[in-house]
Amino acid sequence: MPRPKTIDRTAILQAALDIADTGGVPALSMQAVATRLAVTPMALYRHVANKADLLDGIVELLMAEIMADAPAPDPDGGRDAWLDALIRTAGRARAVASRHPAAFTLLLSRPAATTAAREVRAHIHGLLRQAGVGGEHVERLERIVTTTVLGMAAGQASDRFAHHAPGVLDEDVRALARFVTAGIEPFRSSEERVSPAGVSRAGRRASR
Amino acid sequence: MPRPKTIDRTAILQAALDIADTGGVPALSMQAVATRLAVTPMALYRHVANKADLLDGIVELLMAEIMADAPAPDPDGGRDAWLDALIRTAGRARAVASRHPAAFTLLLSRPAATTAAREVRAHIHGLLRQAGVGGEHVERLERIVTTTVLGMAAGQASDRFAHHAPGVLDEDVRALARFVTAGIEPFRSSEERVSPAGVSRAGRRASR
DNA sequence: GGCGGTAAGTATATAATGTATACAAATGAA
C-alpha cells in the first residue's frame, strides 16, 4: 500500500535504550533518538505518541527483558520450586539492571501499568501462591516483594556498587532471597504449603 | 553588607515542592518556581547550582521530613524498641509520601547521597544493629529494608491505591513491618536476639 | 556626609527541547 517504513516502534525503543545506557537518561532526547536512526525527529511521532510514551516503552522493554526465558510456573517441580524461581527472577532483574543501569531507574519512577509489568507482577503473584501465601495477602506481598527486588537491582546497578566483585553481588542476591523467604514466612499457610495447582483454592481463609 | 536577600534556598525548595505537589513533577520548572516567588528565574541560581541541585534539595527536604520527630536511638528502651521504631519510621515515610505523592518519586530515581538520606540510612542501620543483625549483614540489609520501606510508601502514594480506605493502608504498614521483621530474622545473632512478639509463624494470627 | 565593595536580583541572549502543522515522497490498488 503505502510508503515502506524505514523505522518501527521497537527500533525506536531500542535506540532510545542504547542512548540512555551510554549517555544517561538526560541524554535521551527525541533528537538523539532520531539522529541515531538517521531520521527526522518528527518521524518518531508516527510510531510513538510522545516522549512519555517512549519512556513507558523502555520500561516495557526492560520488563520484557527481565521476564525473558523465565521458566513457566512449574507446579510439581519440587518443594521449593517457587524459591528457585524467585532467586532466578531476582538474578535476571539484577542482570538487566547491570546491563542498563541508567534506564533501569525509569522502572521505579514510572507507574508500572504496562502489560509486561503486569506480567512480572503476575509472575511474582504465582510464586507467592505456590509458596502458600494466603490469598488475601498475595497482592500486598507481591507489591512488597516486587519493589524490594527491583529496588535492590537498581541499587546494585548504581555506580557505588559497580566496582564490587561479582561474587559480592551474587551474595546480595542470596541475601535478598533469604530475606524475602523469611519475610513471607508469617504469611504462609501451614498446610498446603507447596501444594501444586490447588494453591489458590478456598482452603485458606484463616486470618483477617 | 550587601543587598538584603528576598529569597533563600529553603524558600526555593519549599516553593518547588509545592509546585511538584500540585502540578506534578513535569510542572516543576525554574520559571514556575521563580514566578511563585515573584522573582526572576536567574535569581534562583544565587542559591541553587542548577536544576539537578534543586531536585536533590527536594529529596533532602523529604528525607528530613521523614526523619522529623524521629525518636533518638533508645538502646535500653525495651526489648523490641527497634521494632516500634521501624514501624513508626515506615509510618512517617508513608505520611510524607501521601503528603507529597509526586515529589516522592524523586526519592527513588535519584541517588541518595545527601546528608539527610545518609541520616535515614544511619537510622535504619541503628535499628538493625539494635535488632542484633550481624555486622557483616547490616549494610546489605539496610539497603534492602530502606528500598522496601520507601518503595512501598511510594507505591501507596501512587494513584492506584489512593482510593483505598485509610485502614487498608495502615494494614499495609503492619504487613510491611511483619515482613521486614521476619525477613531479617535469619540475619540476627542468636544471643542478642530480642524476640519481638509474633515474629515467626505465630505472628500469623489475625493482624489487628 | 559621600564612597566603594559586595552580595542579590535583573536583562538579555542562546542553544536545545518537545511537539503542532503542513507538506512531499513512495507505494499498492483502481
Added chain:
DNA sequence: TTCATTTGTATACATTATATACTTACCGCC
C-alpha cells in the same frame, strides 16, 4: 495513470535551562 494511504520531512513555535553582563541596595569606612 490516478488515487488513497502511509511514512518521513520541513518549518515553526513556545518553553526549557542556563551563561554573561548589567543594576540595585545595603554595609562599613573615610
